[in-house]
Amino acid sequence: MSVLKTINAVKQPRVKLEFLGVKWYSKFVQGEPAGPSVKEVYGPINKRMKKELSEIQTTLSVDRFIDLDRSIGNYFVDPDGNTFLDTYMQIATVPLGYNHPAMLNVFKDQSKLKYIANRTALAMYPPSNWAQHLKRILMSIAPPDMGYICTQMCGACSNEQSFKSVFIWYNRKRNGGRDFTKQEIETSMHNKPPGCPNLAILSFWGAFHGRTTSSLSVTRSKPIHRLGFPLFEHWPAASFPLYKYPLEENVRENKQIDAKCLAEVEDLIQKNEKKGWPVAGIIIEPIQSEGGDNHASPEFMKELQKICKKNTIAFIVDEVQTGCGASGKMWCHEWFELPTPPEVMTYSKKMLAGGYYHTQEMLPDKGFRIFNTWMGDPARLFVLEAVIHVIKEQKLLEHVRKVGDYTLKGLTDIVKEFPNVLHSPRGRGSLIAASCKDDPTRTKILTNMKKKGIIGGSCGPTSIRLRPSLIFEEKHANIFLDIFRQSVKEM
Amino acid sequence: MSVLKTINAVKQPRVKLEFLGVKWYSKFVQGEPAGPSVKEVYGPINKRMKKELSEIQTTLSVDRFIDLDRSIGNYFVDPDGNTFLDTYMQIATVPLGYNHPAMLNVFKDQSKLKYIANRTALAMYPPSNWAQHLKRILMSIAPPDMGYICTQMCGACSNEQSFKSVFIWYNRKRNGGRDFTKQEIETSMHNKPPGCPNLAILSFWGAFHGRTTSSLSVTRSKPIHRLGFPLFEHWPAASFPLYKYPLEENVRENKQIDAKCLAEVEDLIQKNEKKGWPVAGIIIEPIQSEGGDNHASPEFMKELQKICKKNTIAFIVDEVQTGCGASGKMWCHEWFELPTPPEVMTYSKKMLAGGYYHTQEMLPDKGFRIFNTWMGDPARLFVLEAVIHVIKEQKLLEHVRKVGDYTLKGLTDIVKEFPNVLHSPRGRGSLIAASCKDDPTRTKILTNMKKKGIIGGSCGPTSIRLRPSLIFEEKHANIFLDIFRQSVKEM
Numbered sequence: 001m002s003v004l005k006t007i008n009a010v011k012q013p014r015v016k017l018e019f020l021g022v023k024w025y026s027k028f029v030q031g032e033p034a035g036p037s038v039k040e041v042y043g044p045i046n047k048r049m050k051k052e053l054s055e056i057q058t059t060l061s062v063d064r065f066i067d068l069d070r071s072i073g074n075y076f077v078d079p080d081g082n083t084f085l086d087t088y089m090q091i092a093t094v095p096l097g098y099n100h101p102a103m104l105n106v107f108k109d110q111s112k113l114k115y116i117a118n119r120t121a122l123a124m125y126p127p128s129n130w131a132q133h134l135k136r137i138l139m140s141i142a143p144p145d146m147g148y149i150c151t152q153m154c155g156a157c158s159n160e161q162s163f164k165s166v167f168i169w170y171n172r173k174r175n176g177g178r179d180f181t182k183q184e185i186e187t188s189m190h191n192k193p194p195g196c197p198n199l200a201i202l203s204f205w206g207a208f209h210g211r212t213t214s215s216l217s218v219t220r221s222k223p224i225h226r227l228g229f230p231l232f233e234h235w236p237a238a239s240f241p242l243y244k245y246p247l248e249e250n251v252r253e254n255k256q257i258d259a260k261c262l263a264e265v266e267d268l269i270q271k272n273e274k275k276g277w278p279v280a281g282i283i284i285e286p287i288q289s290e291g292g293d294n295h296a297s298p299e300f301m302k303e304l305q306k307i308c309k310k311n312t313i314a315f316i317v318d319e320v321q322t323g324c325g326a327s328g329k330m331w332c333h334e335w336f337e338l339p340t341p342p343e344v345m346t347y348s349k350k351m352l353a354g355g356y357y358h359t360q361e362m363l364p365d366k367g368f369r370i371f372n373t374w375m376g377d378p379a380r381l382f383v384l385e386a387v388i389h390v391i392k393e394q395k396l397l398e399h400v401r402k403v404g405d406y407t408l409k410g411l412t413d414i415v416k417e418f419p420n421v422l423h424s425p426r427g428r429g430s431l432i433a434a435s436c437k438d439d440p441t442r443t444k445i446l447t448n449m450k451k452k453g454i455i456g457g458s459c460g461p462t463s464i465r466l467r468p469s470l471i472f473e474e475k476h477a478n479i480f481l482d483i484f485r486q487s488v489k490e491m
Numbered sequence: 492m493s494v495l496k497t498i499n500a501v502k503q504p505r506v507k508l509e510f511l512g513v514k515w516y517s518k519f520v521q522g523e524p525a526g527p528s529v530k531e532v533y534g535p536i537n538k539r540m541k542k543e544l545s546e547i548q549t550t551l552s553v554d555r556f557i558d559l560d561r562s563i564g565n566y567f568v569d570p571d572g573n574t575f576l577d578t579y580m581q582i583a584t585v586p587l588g589y590n591h592p593a594m595l596n597v598f599k600d601q602s603k604l605k606y607i608a609n610r611t612a613l614a615m616y617p618p619s620n621w622a623q624h625l626k627r628i629l630m631s632i633a634p635p636d637m638g639y640i641c642t643q644m645c646g647a648c649s650n651e652q653s654f655k656s657v658f659i660w661y662n663r664k665r666n667g668g669r670d671f672t673k674q675e676i677e678t679s680m681h682n683k684p685p686g687c688p689n690l691a692i693l694s695f696w697g698a699f700h701g702r703t704t705s706s707l708s709v710t711r712s713k714p715i716h717r718l719g720f721p722l723f724e725h726w727p728a729a730s731f732p733l734y735k736y737p738l739e740e741n742v743r744e745n746k747q748i749d750a751k752c753l754a755e756v757e758d759l760i761q762k763n764e765k766k767g768w769p770v771a772g773i774i775i776e777p778i779q780s781e782g783g784d785n786h787a788s789p790e791f792m793k794e795l796q797k798i799c800k801k802n803t804i805a806f807i808v809d810e811v812q813t814g815c816g817a818s819g820k821m822w823c824h825e826w827f828e829l830p831t832p833p834e835v836m837t838y839s840k841k842m843l844a845g846g847y848y849h850t851q852e853m854l855p856d857k858g859f860r861i862f863n864t865w866m867g868d869p870a871r872l873f874v875l876e877a878v879i880h881v882i883k884e885q886k887l888l889e890h891v892r893k894v895g896d897y898t899l900k901g902l903t904d905i906v907k908e909f910p911n912v913l914h915s916p917r918g919r920g921s922l923i924a925a926s927c928k929d930d931p932t933r934t935k936i937l938t939n940m941k942k943k944g945i946i947g948g949s950c951g952p953t954s955i956r957l958r959p960s961l962i963f964e965e966k967h968a969n970i971f972l973d974i975f976r977q978s979v980k981e982m
Contacts, residue, residue, distance in 0.1 A: 049617075049619065049620065049621070049622060052622035052623070053617065053621060053622040053625075055622065055638075056622060056625055056626065056630060056638065056639055056640050057625070057639055057640055057641060057854075058614075058641075058854050058855050058858070058861065060855070060857060060858030060859075061614045061615055061858040061859050061862055062614065062615060062616075062617060063615050063616060064616060065616065065617055065618065065619050065620075065621065066609075066611055066616045066617070066618055066619065067618075067619045068605040068606070068609050068611075068618050068619065069602075069605065069619075071609065076616075079619045079620075090610070090611050090612040090615075090616060090864075091612045091615065091864045093610065093612065093864060093865070094609070094610075098608075098609050099605060099608055099609060100608060103607070103608035104604050104605070104607075104608045106607070106608075107598045107604055107607060108601075108604070110599075111560075113595050113598055113599070114559040114560065114590060114595065115559070116594070116595075116597070116598060116870075116874060117589075117590055117591060117594035117595045117597075117874070118557075118559050118562065118585070118589050118590060119581070119584065119585075119843070120557055120559075120581050121581040121582045121584065123549075123552045123553065124552055124553060124554050124581075124582065125553075125554060125555060125556065125557045125567075125581060126540075126544065126553060126556055126557070127556065127557055127558075127559050128540065128556050128557065128558045128559065128560075128570045129540065129556075129570075130540070130544055130556065131540060131543035131544040131546065131547060132543070134544075134547055134548070135547065139547060147546075147547065148547055148548055149547050149548055150548060150549075153644045153645055153648075154644055154648070154863065154864070154865060155864070156648065156703075156863060157644075157645070157647065157648060157703060160703045160704060161702075161703075163720075164702075164720055167719050167720050167721070168719055171719045180714070180718050184718060185714045185718065188714045188717050188718045188719075189711060189714055189717075190724075190728075191708055191717070191722040191723055191724050191725075191726060192724050193724075195714065195717070195718055195719075196717060196718075196719075196720055196721055196722045196724070197719065197721060198721060199720075199721050200721075210863070211652075211655075211862065211863050212647075212648060212651045212652075212703045212704065212705070213651060213703065213704035213705040213708075214703070214704040217682055217704075220680060223671070223676045223679045223680055223686065224857065224859055224860065225859070225860075226679050226680075226682070226686070226687060227671050227675060227676065227679045227686055227687075228658050228659055228662045228679075228686075228687075228688065229654075229655055229658050229687055229690075230658070230687055230688060230689060230690050230691075230723065231682040231687045232682055232721065233681075233682045233683050233684075233687070234682075235682060237681075348864075349864065352610070363548075363549050364549050364551070366551060366715065367549070367551030367552040368551075368552050368715055368716070369715065369716075370549065371552055371702065372645065372647060372701070372702050373581075373582045373584060373645070373646065373839075373840065374584070374645060379607075379870075383607060383608070
């Protein structure tokens with residue numbers, strides 16, 4: 001029986017339902033099973049589907065297929081009927097779990113279907129009342145003092161286009177807003193300076209910002225993402241502060257790490273200026289995610305922003321993975337209490353489409369500069385409206401902070417129990433991780449977990465990360481912690 | 492009254508309906524007005540909406556808003572009630588006109604809603620039976636002998652990712668498929684060769700391939716797209732054959748143009764090899780669109796492909812604007828009757844999402860190389876299914892060829908009538924254009940046309956282009972030709 005027929009509207013009273021022969025209910029999405037159940041991790045149907053898919057595209061990254069009719073809430077059901085508690089949620093992209101009724105219902109409102117049947121070129125012919133839609137939806141969750149929005153499709157293109165906004169701003173700051181010279185216009189067609197100037201974006205070792213050319217040039221997590229591809233050779237990378245845990249026992253040392261990394265940033269800015277590739281923007285994740293769930297302190301972020309201001313460099317915060325409530329605030333950088341907003345903050349993933357918020361001075365001065373055909377995805381904006389509604393209605397930010405603290409406490413206890421295997425438990429809201437003693441150990445733990453019914457994520461050289469949906473509850477945390485503990489114990 | 496309530500299913504008998512006080516019917520979409528009607532080109536509601544939007548984003552490229560409740564078929568209705576015959580169709584992206592019932596109906600099938608509520612990370616966790624969906628939909632229209640598909644989001648990212656496929660293939664060809672060296676792995680993290688090798692994609696003057704860094708590096712249409720942004724300085728551009736019209740009177744001269752351009756390509760390949768930036772791929776549009784509706788001959792394309800084969804260079808055909816039936820064949824490059832398929836063919840726009848078809852040897856050899864979080868958009872795949880169904884059911888390719896020939900003939904007559912103003916009428920299917928004597932003349936003609944109710948497009952330095960939907964009929968062509976003629980005459 002299809003889940004689509006059994007799930008009920010958000011506000012209906014809780015009812016128990018039968019699903020895969022198990023009775024369950026949930027505070028947030030009705031119809032979850034009581035827990036995971038795995039028969040055969042890689043079953044015959046999954047194998048067949050993978051073989052079929054490999055006839056027309058690469059399947060080298062495919063782990064398993066998902067049965068969208070049967071997956072529900074925090075539970076991922078594969079076509080062989082294996083049920084997993086999903087703590088990775090499609091690479092951190094699923095805001096409200098699977099088959100959330102609020103999201104399923106959006107296009108039952110037939111007036112919304114026209115946004116699917118008629119996708120317009122937003123920057124030339126926006127739909128009627130487009131400003132009102134943007135204000136009601138995207139601007140209702142704008143980061144503090146960021147009053148402008150540029151809608152895009154995905155995280156990588158949001159970063160790419162935001163860099164262009166930064167370059168426009170930087171050139172204007174440097175040349176006083178004069179018009180382009182004849183030489184600039186001519187050389188630009190040959191991809192050469194001064195028309196296409198040598199300008200750089202500085203990023204951090206371990207960063208992940210996407211896989212198009214500029215977003216990949218600032219990505220510094222793994223060789224496999226970049227081997228064999230031409231990238232910007234002169235774009236610099238600085239060390240990200242990698243703290244010693246527990247933080248409270250390493251205060252002085254971690255402060256020194258901050259100072260060292262900040263000095264490196266200043267040094268690279270000077271070096272790149274001398275090299276003829278001045279730094280126009282610095283991009284950073286509030287928590288380095290793919291790079292290993294590396295947390296920098298609010299003090300580091302504030303000092304970094306000061307360095308940007310001092311050097312006329314745009315401060316770009318990449319919230320593609322950390323945004324939309326995952327940290328327990330709508331935007332993770334709100335935890336830093338920066339005195340002024342960053343110039344640019346990019347988003348995607350749980351936001352269902354990409355884009356960036358920015359300050360007024362980052363507006364382009366001419367048309368067709370920050371432009372492409374679609375400029376985002378209006379249909380998905382209306383799905384986001386449902387997500388935002390549920391986040392507010394169900395007080396999910398508070399919920400994420402509470403469940404996050406609970407989960408991190410449990411994880412910390414397990415780390416203490418196995419000090420030779422695990423270390424450095426850390427987290428903000430649902431963005432939780434711990435490190436393993438080495439990569440093979442991590443792989444074994446994740447494999448054990450999967451056999452017992454948990455889909456988990458890895459990050460950095462040795463870490464395991466959680467990226468659950470915003471409706472992950474303490475009862476799910478208990479299942480995760482129990483299976484995680486067993487998986488470590490069985491090493 | 493909303494159009495959504497009055498339009499009927501595709502197969503219902505034609506009925507006349509009233510809309511904006513005019514009676515109409517259409518072979519393809521019911522509910523079209525009898526013709527355009529314009530009260531005030533930039534009316535007060537449009538102005539107000541633009542002012543509202545400018546409070547939160549740039550509106551420097553915004554022409555007008557579109558009323559999606561009232562736009563229908565080939566007619567664009569703005570919020571002031573102006574009705575335009577749309578021959579530009581959202582920068583060539585609308586396949587079946589506005590509010591086509593087949594597209595509106597897709598998500599009335601509730602089983603499809605789950606693909607909107609649950610967007611998975613396609614390259615890790617595809618939905619059940621994903622291969623079957625891809626085969627039934629995308630592979631049913633695959634270009635001849637191109638058996639592999641990589642789904643993406645938009646045209647620019649399709650080109651970006653296809654270049655990476657090309658680089659992987661090229662490196663494998665050059666190094667015999669050996670594994671990465673320690674030096675390559677180390678230097679790759681610094682964006683430096685040999686890990687990130689100096690490799691180039693060759694493109695053509697006038698080309699448009701997108702606005703992310705690599706796609707913009709091969710775009711060579713206008714300075715405003717690129718001024719102020721760092722791009723790949725050593726990626727070469729060759730001359731695109733710009734023929735003299737009428738073709739039948741300039742056969743010898745145009746053959747010489749072909750030969751000259753091909754020699755230039757060979758020369759650039761040699762020069763770039765010497766410079767240490769060997770050409771790994773050549774990208775070309777079957778018809779240069781943004782660059783001026785420049786058509787190259789089938790002979791040129793065949794010779795270009797030969798040069799690629801001779802030099803172990805991938806031949807990349809960019810069908811973002813020309814594909815999905817616009818040329819009267821599903822893919823415009825089918826007109827060239829190439830002896831073997833190109834290595835890569837990219838698409839987007841009328842296809843509703845991006846991607847590229849490719850040959851088997853372009854498959855990556857390792858996982859997570861051609862990868863990103865979403866890898867396309869399953870929800871839009873099902874909308875494309877409806878589009879493909881209508882194209883086949885209604886024989887729209889034949890229709891496009893017939894109406895295209897009719898329109899081009901009419902346009903040619905007008906060009907002959909005004910030889911001092913217009914020249915070089917040209918086209919394939921619905922991809923039709925003519926050149927004006929200069930840019931100010933073009934602007935005046937397009938302004939006149941808009942006042943009389945036609946939305947048209949410009950391209951290249953002096954051309955006017957048509958990019959109508961696939962359901963543009965002779966009766967629409969008559970309206971276009973009549974208004975175009977008047978607009979030229981009133982110069």
